Amino acid sequence: MSHSTLDTPGGPIAYHKTNGDGPTIVFCGGFMSDMEGSKAVALEAHAKATGRPYVRFDYRGHGSSSGTFRDLVISDWLADTLHVLDEVAGDDILLIGSSMGGWIALQAALARKARVKGLILIAPAPDFTQRLMEPSFSAEERAAMARDGFIAQPTDYGPEPYIITQRLIDDGKTLGLLHAPIELSCPVRILHGQQDTSVPWDLSLEIADTLATPDVVVTFVKEGDHSFSGPEDLVQLLATVDGLLG
Amino acid sequence: MTGNTPPIPHRPPGLDPGSVSARNANQIPDQVRDDGKRVTHLVLPLLALALMAARFPDHERYDACVAQVRQNPAAAFSTGLDWLDQGGGVAAQHCAGLALSAMDKHEAAGDMLLEAANAAADGKGVQLLGMEITPKLRAQLYAQAGHSYLLAERYAPAIDAFTQALGHSPGAGTSPEAADLMTDRARAHAFSGNLEAAFTDLTVAIGILPDDADIRLLRASAARQTERLETAHQDVNKLLELRPDLPAAWLEKAQLAMTEDDVALARQSLMRAIELDDGGPVAEAARYMLEGLSL
Numbered sequence: 001m002s003h004s005t006l007d008t009p010g011g012p013i014a015y016h017k018t019n020g021d022g023p024t025i026v027f028c029g030g031f032m033s034d035m036e037g038s039k040a041v042a043l044e045a046h047a048k049a050t051g052r053p054y055v056r057f058d059y060r061g062h063g064s065s066s067g068t069f070r071d072l073v074i075s076d077w078l079a080d081t082l083h084v085l086d087e088v089a090g091d092d093i094l095l096i097g098s099s100m101g102g103w104i105a106l107q108a109a110l111a112r113k114a115r116v117k118g119l120i121l122i123a124p125a126p127d128f129t130q131r132l133m134e135p136s137f138s139a140e141e142r143a144a145m146a147r148d149g150f151i152a153q154p155t156d157y158g159p160e161p162y163i164i165t166q167r168l169i170d171d172g173k174t175l176g177l178l179h180a181p182i183e184l185s186c187p188v189r190i191l192h193g194q195q196d197t198s199v200p201w202d203l204s205l206e207i208a209d210t211l212a213t214p215d216v217v218v219t220f221v222k223e224g225d226h227s228f229s230g231p232e233d234l235v236q237l238l239a240t241v242d243g244l245l246g
Numbered sequence: 247m248t249g250n251t252p253p254i255p256h257r258p259p260g261l262d263p264g265s266v267s268a269r270n271a272n273q274i275p276d277q278v279r280d281d282g283k284r285v286t287h288l289v290l291p292l293l294a295l296a297l298m299a300a301r302f303p304d305h306e307r308y309d310a311c312v313a314q315v316r317q318n319p320a321a322a323f324s325t326g327l328d329w330l331d332q333g334g335g336v337a338a339q340h341c342a343g344l345a346l347s348a349m350d351k352h353e354a355a356g357d358m359l360l361e362a363a364n365a366a367a368d369g370k371g372v373q374l375l376g377m378e379i380t381p382k383l384r385a386q387l388y389a390q391a392g393h394s395y396l397l398a399e400r401y402a403p404a405i406d407a408f409t410q411a412l413g414h415s416p417g418a419g420t421s422p423e424a425a426d427l428m429t430d431r432a433r434a435h436a437f438s439g440n441l442e443a444a445f446t447d448l449t450v451a452i453g454i455l456p457d458d459a460d461i462r463l464l465r466a467s468a469a470r471q472t473e474r475l476e477t478a479h480q481d482v483n484k485l486l487e488l489r490p491d492l493p494a495a496w497l498e499k500a501q502l503a504m505t506e507d508d509v510a511l512a513r514q515s516l517m518r519a520i521e522l523d524d525g526g527p528v529a530e531a532a533r534y535m536l537e538g539l540s541l
Contacts, residue, residue, distance in 0.1 A: 001517070001520065001521050001524065029540060030540040030541050031540060031541040032539060032540045032541060033537075033539075033540035034513070034517075034536050034539070034540065036517065036520055036533060036536060037533055037536045037537045037540065038530070038533040038534050038536070038537050039537065041533055099540070099541055100541065125541075162541075198541055226541075227534075227537040227538055227540075229533075229534055229537040230534075
């Protein structure tokens with residue numbers, strides 16, 4: 001699983017690039033994701049099979065890239081994405097973002113409007129720090145956050161917590177998207193599993209309403225979960241790629 | 247998002263019954279639910295029976311029927327039934343059962359093979375075949391019935407068949423064959439949701455074959471799921487000592503790490519499984535589990 005490395009001012013970013021013709025498909029993973037996950041790898045196999053260029057990468061603090069997760073925030077991962085778009089991908093881009101990667105993909109598309117020819121958002125979670133994280137904090141967690149600058153949130157699969165920093169929350173506020181029209185004109189496809197217990201599926205309807213472009217199709221998969229990486233989900237994802245790229 | 251971290255997608259069935267939605271259960275590879283191994287079980291005793299039958303008058307008919315199973319199982323089934331009508335006994339039933347199995351009619355195959363095993367156990371058909379049916383052969387016939395029931399997802403008769411096989415197996419339950427049968431019965435117990443019974447059988451099997459990696463892997467999984475984490479650790483450690491490059495061992499280590507809250511170790515173990523099996527079914531399962539670690 002050797003990978004290529006892109007040097008950035010913030011540190012090296014690990015990535016895999018597949019060469020081909022047409023717009024470069026770039027996959028942006030979620031919070032604590034890894035570019036070895038099912039979706040990123042399935043997209044790569046599909047890109048190879050169809051002769052399209054493709055890039056998967058790890059944000060700093062994730063997977064094989066440099067950096068420490070808790071020291072980094074969403075704008076760092078957006079900066080990583082823009083480095084990948086500018087220095088690894090070709091001119092034309094199809095951006096795919098999963099969960100937090102959906103937020104980052106929307107922001108990256110706004111930053112590179114002329115080059116991003118389409119967006120696929122999977123269980124997108126724009127504004128999740130404000131919309132989903134902060135409201136979930138207990139009184140004790142709010143007090144701990146004020147006192148320590150971070151909280152340790154338990155996960156469903158064990159008490160080893162995720163560290164959520166006040167910096168992450170504050171940074172999220174500067175990147176919020178859902179308070180005003182999202183001025184994108186490219187086609188956008190949104191896929192969301194209705195068994196998602198992390199990001200409510202009706203958030204995708206709000207995103208669709210907030211997008212300025214009229215070319216938005218939202219697909220709900222009744223049995224899909226947040227990871228959207230079961231075999232049928234992957235088939236749906238790849239078909240969506242084919243649908244946008246023709 | 248953080249208050250509702252998505253559940254980790256477990257490895258599909260194997261010894262994790264019910265851990266994956268029905269939607270995905272048959273489509274995601276599973277390191278434990280090794281259908282290939284079961285099919286091997288079905289083929290090997292067939293050869294043994296063929297070798298034994300070669301000494302008896304009907305051997306050519308039996309050999310021809312079995313050869314037909316591989317070429318044209320539907321025709322072989324008819325051949326077997328016709329032969330049974332003509333008094334072919336256990337050999338004819340056995341061939342017909344194998345034909346059903348080859349046609350993926352596993353429940354019917356199980357019924358037919360069980361009938362053959364019962365007939366053999368009762369002594370019926372012995373004269374027709376002109377052969378002595380040894381306890382080992384009877385055990386093989388019951389085991390084949392059990393494997394067919396497993397493939398048919400009919401766990402209660404599978405457990406019964408393996409229990410019968412163990413009763414006929416030579417060596418008073420201490421032979422390697424008995425360990426295999428215990429392991430097969432453990433699979434049936436696990437699929438039926440009785441992980442305690444699976445653990446018990448696997449513990450007996452490990453007593454007989456302590457260095458068998460497959461059994462270690464299964465018991466590690468059963469031990470983890472019955473919250474015997476110390477035993478699960480022992481099995482995983484032994485497994486990795488025996489087979490450090492076995493991708494499924496690293497997948498199990500990742501499962502255990504998740505159970506024990508060690509996300510970093512889980513991630514590291516998943517990456518090792520992916521590295522060792524890149525492009526294979528275990529890596530695919532590991533990638534799927536990796537997805538569950540992100541938000």
